[in-house]
Amino acid sequence: HFGATRFxxxxFLNYSNLVYEKLNRPTGYHEWAKLLTRLKKCQKYSWLKEVNSQTLQQSLKDLDNAFKKFFRKQAKYPRFKKKKSRQTFRVPQHIQLYIKGDNKKYGYIFVPKFREGIRVRVHRNLPEQFVIKNVTFKKTTTNKYYVSIVVETPGILLRSNSTEVLGIDLGIKHSVILSTGQKYSMPDLSKFEKRLKRLYRSLSKKQKGSRNREDARLRLARYIEKISNIKEDWIHKTTHKIVSENQVGKIAVENLNIKGMLRNHGLAKHIQQQSWYKFMTTLGYKAKRLGIELVKIDRFFASSQTCSICGYKNEEVKKLRIRKWTCPNCGTVHDRDINAAVNIAQYAQ
Known part of the structure; x- marks a missing residue:
């Protein structure tokens, strides 16, 4: 299934490139789906019949979405999938989940074209009433297998009655600064860099196709996965703490131009380590669960330069080395980041 969806x-990515190059016209999902049906009738590609047909169609839909995102300038041009990279396939219907035992930690998933149920370990308790919409099987670069189950539930969305606003400023020295004065810092990842470089060098020296190269690739993939897990664990714990401990109606953040900020070569590495986009995406859906509105304010609002007490704008604070400053108008001493978070909350209010 992994190999067929990748193929x-x-x-069809190659087909689209050739058609555009020779005939100067775009192609899309409906044309690909018709051609896929004809392709499976050819003796050369008859092995595609062994795979669930809807799973192959989902692969075409993913490619179609990738092209749409590219033309909307939301992503890069679609790339060919490699066998050694992360593999996925999705099954959209006719799925059964059977969980055995009192502890509900183990079970089986039954999907079309598989002769037997796939044994799974359940990491999260499922709701009492649910309908499975689709499942996505994933194989990581470290040869670990996961399945994501999308379910529909008759859950009740909680609504917050509070009118208070929590402002959040995103930074580098401290990753997240709240208008309440709390600061959260992502674990220091610089200590992993030295070994990461050594593993990259080790991989580049190995002969292509050799067993030693595969072992080196796995060591590198496991180390990258470890770093990624540390970041993701911190993001989930921090966002959960923010939405559960602050009884507010709105959470306000700046609508940062992260892609533009990464062009600053002096700060690009540090900005990338913070994973701001991942943080805001995770915060958004966790806030929505509790009925809290996530507000993104104008990116050009001078939150760091404006005094949160009297509204005076101090142009000198543009310099990032200034961490504390005194307002020339009212004499209030400000912590740069906390003042910015308070201004964001006031602006959203």
Missing amino acids: VLNF
């Missing part, structure tokens, strides 16, 4: 995506 279909690569085949």
Whole structure:
């Protein structure tokens, strides 16, 4: 299934490139789906019949979405999938989940074209009433297998009655600064850099196709996965703490131009380590669960330069080295980041 969906995506990405190059016209999902049906009738590609047909169609839909995002300038041009990279396939219907035992930690997933149920370990308790919409099987670069189950539930969305606003400023020295004065810092990842460089060098020296190269690739992939897990664990714990401990109606953040900020070569590395986009995405859906509105304010609002007490704008605070400053108008001493978070909350209010 992994190989077939990868082949279909690569085949039709190449087909789209050739058609555009020779005939100067775009292609889309409906044309690909018709061609896929004809492709499976050919003896050369008859092995595609062994795979669930809807799974192959989902691969085409993913490619179609990738092209749409590219034309909307939301992503780069679609790339060919490699066998050694992360593999996925999605099953949209006819799925059964059977969980055995009192502790509900183990079970089986039954999907079309698989002769037997796939044994799974359940990491999260499922709701009492749910309908499975689709499942996505994933194989990581470290050869670990996961399945994500999308379910529909008759859950009740909680609504916050509070009118208070929590402002959040995103930074580098401290990753997250709240208008309440709390600061959260992502674990220091610089200590992993030295070994990461050594593993990259070790991989580059190995002969292509050799067993030693595969071992080196796995060591590197496991180390990258470890760093990624540390970041993701911190993001989930921090966002959960923010939405559960602050009884507010709105959470306000700046609508940062992260892509533009990464062009600053002096700060690009530090900005990338903070994973601001991942943080805001996670915060958004966790806030929505509790009925809290996430507000993104104008990116050009001078939150750091404005005094949160009297509204005086101090142009000198543009310099990032200034961490504390005194307002020339009212004499209030400000912590740069906390003042910015308070201004964001006031602006959203």
